[in-house]
Amino acid sequence: MTATEAPPAGLLVECRGNVVLLKVDRPERRNAIDLPTATAIARALDAFDADDDLRAAVFTGTGGFFSAGMDLKAYSETGDRPIDPGRGGFGIVARPPRKPIIAAVEGAALGGGLEIALACDLVVAAEGARFGLPEVKRGLLASGGGLLRLPALIPRNIAMEVSLTGAPLSARRCAELGLVNQVVADGGTLDAALELATAIADNAPLPVQESKRILIESADWPAAEQFARQEPYVERVRRSEDAREGAAAFLEKRPPRWRNR
CATH class of the missing domain: 3.90.226.10 (2-enoyl-CoA Hydratase; Chain A, domain 1)
Structure with a gap:
């Protein structure tokens, strides 16, 4: 809007x-x-x-x-x-x-x-x-x-x-x-x-959105499959630019600049 x-x-x-x-x-x-x-x-x-x-x-x-x-x-x-x-x-x-x-x-x-x-x-x-x-x-x-x-x-x-x-x-x-x-x-x-x-x-947008998704969708996942099913979401965040930015900001002691990718 x-x-x-x-x-x-x-x-x-x-x-x-x-x-x-x-x-x-x-x-x-x-x-x-x-x-x-x-x-x-x-x-x-x-x-x-x-x-x-x-x-x-x-x-x-x-x-x-x-x-x-x-x-x-x-x-x-x-x-x-x-x-x-x-x-x-x-x-x-x-x-x-x-x-x-x-x-x-x-x-x-x-x-x-x-x-x-x-x-x-x-x-x-x-x-x-x-x-x-x-x-x-x-x-x-x-x-x-x-x-x-x-x-x-x-x-x-x-x-x-x-x-x-x-x-x-x-x-x-x-x-x-x-x-x-x-x-x-x-x-x-x-x-x-x-x-x-x-x-x-204030937090990284992609991990926030994927966390919400896992919290909601995992309610229907069989216990034996839960870690395997969450892996695509985890991998998507792990490979993101914001994951690298978060680590860099922590090491450089500065606020992170999130780009949602």
Whole structure:
């Protein structure tokens, strides 16, 4: 997303150095996502993945809300579900970006809002934030990745409780369970998430991206094949210019100059 492009409807996009900030901007709808906003999110993530100068992203919402998930009012009026053909629901849940993305959660991340957070790699939550899958209370099913990702991130029985009762968890409880990386004061999530994103962006981009890939893909690798399967990723990094630059910078006691190759 270049600085000269008009911001897409429902989404604010801002570059801060090597970090891109994506803000759902529909506070009058508690940042619920309609089809145009889902499309905007998907295109912003496409641009993020394609831009070598951008190394990490932060996803958040305006007005003290993260996201209420699907905009039911828009769906009832148009019949359009917020699904992008390439990236899935909300423009992110089926195919998140290949680069690291951090969710900065203020307020409630319920239903699709939680599923968006689960599609991110790290989560910073405000003290007053709540996380849950209330779909069963509405005769629905959490089909945007909630039932798939949640039991991989927290204990199975807790994931069952959240999914079958529809009751939310507090930010502190989610931190205890390992779902949330940091809990900060209300209103402080964006600064904390940007600090994390900057720490990631300061590192060599290729090893960061390949590390994320191994962490995700290795969940399906048989134990006996894990080291063999990770070797192509390791070799790609080992042969990179940035691997040599990292060693040279360490020996010369200077900051490295990463070139993403």
